[in-house]
Amino acid sequence: MGVGNTFEELEKSVMQDMRKTYSDKAIDHFLNPRNLGQIESPDGFGRVTGPCGDTIEIYLRVNGGKITNATFQTDGCGPSIVSGSMATELIKGKTIVEAQNISKDDILDALGGLPKESQHCSLLAANTVKEAVRDYLALSHEPWKRLYKIR
Numbered sequence: 001m002g003v004g005n006t007f008e009e010l011e012k013s014v015m016q017d018m019r020k021t022y023s024d025k026a027i028d029h030f031l032n033p034r035n036l037g038q039i040e041s042p043d044g045f046g047r048v049t050g051p052c053g054d055t056i057e058i059y060l061r062v063n064g065g066k067i068t069n070a071t072f073q074t075d076g077c078g079p080s081i082v083s084g085s086m087a088t089e090l091i092k093g094k095t096i097v098e099a100q101n102i103s104k105d106d107i108l109d110a111l112g113g114l115p116k117e118s119q120h121c122s123l124l125a126a127n128t129v130k131e132a133v134r135d136y137l138a139l140s141h142e143p144w145k146r147l148y149k150i151r
């Protein structure tokens, strides 16, 4: 058996294991995370560290009260990548109020669920969205803070 075959077999077996635990949608967002990265001088920014010690950051671009772009970064687990990816997909095109109301369950539903032990990763993503919206609202009330805000 060649090395190529061994690698392909290993990959196949890893994917088979993943499919036992995660939905196709979650696997797709893990393999191809959407909206990964930062937005320069964002209109709203949230950084939240969960009790697990992992952090998600969310960056917002807002125009006319609507989220025209949203990106995320995380140093966390696979489900945190998947949750950040789906959370940013869900809030793009939404109003600030709609985004503020995105819940852990909205993210989980859109992902086709996550194992019980990983559901707190979606809560972390939802809380980070709320923090980014809070930051946007605070900065829109006191825009001069933008000039010296430390990210």
Ligand code: FES
Binding pocket: 050, 052, 053, 054, 076, 077, 078, 079, 080, 118, 120, 121, 124
């Ligand atoms: Fe920390 Fe998933 S275990 S965000």
